[in-house]
Amino acid sequence: QSVLTQTPSASGTPGQRVTISCSGSSSNIGINTVNWYQQLPGTAPKLLIFGNDERPSGVPDRFSGSKSGTSASLAISGLQSEDEADYYCAAWDDSLDAWVFGGGTKLTVL
């Protein structure tokens, strides 16, 4: 049972825009920033979004993040086949004094 809640799956066709949501609480997302990680099959996670809505160098601007209250979202526009991956949200939890992750959302590009 993950501390952050994500819908297990999402899908879209090439070119579409998809949104992945992440729900937390006042001890994590409510007071700390959200990061998003992309995990391609068989590889290590990669930082996709930090600080709620910032992209590391090299991440396409098709990927965007947002946060409101105790929830966050990752949007992917202009969906491409190479975006098929698992996506995880994460935040620091002040009560647990630990990083907490969502259970992951498996994105399928139809």
Added chain:
Amino acid sequence: QVQLMQSGTEVKKPGSSVKVSCKSSGDSFTSYAIAWVRQAPGQGLEWMGGIIPIFHTANYAQKFQGRLTIAADGSTTTAFMELSSLRSDDTAVYYCARSHLRLGHYDTFTGLDYWGQGTLVTVSS
């Protein structure tokens, strides 16, 4: 170029211990923290704990208290994770990842920006 290079695959018996290493290169080892995250087969990511090498301070997720030890050797820029009393449900890929520091703690804004390639640990009798 920052790289975190982990040690290789391990197969262990239940009740034994495993030690995984994570060698950092390409940047100042003592300017960052190293976190350990594991992923059981077909499952999500789970933070285990981490260490701030410059302070030699480690903290652990409550779930692993008492059987997890995280250490760092600044002279070899290597972090270590040792998990004892292994059980079959400890079978997972174990990752190390880098965190920036802010005011002597993990920088929660910047997240875990570089990851090792992962080490598969299989626990089986």
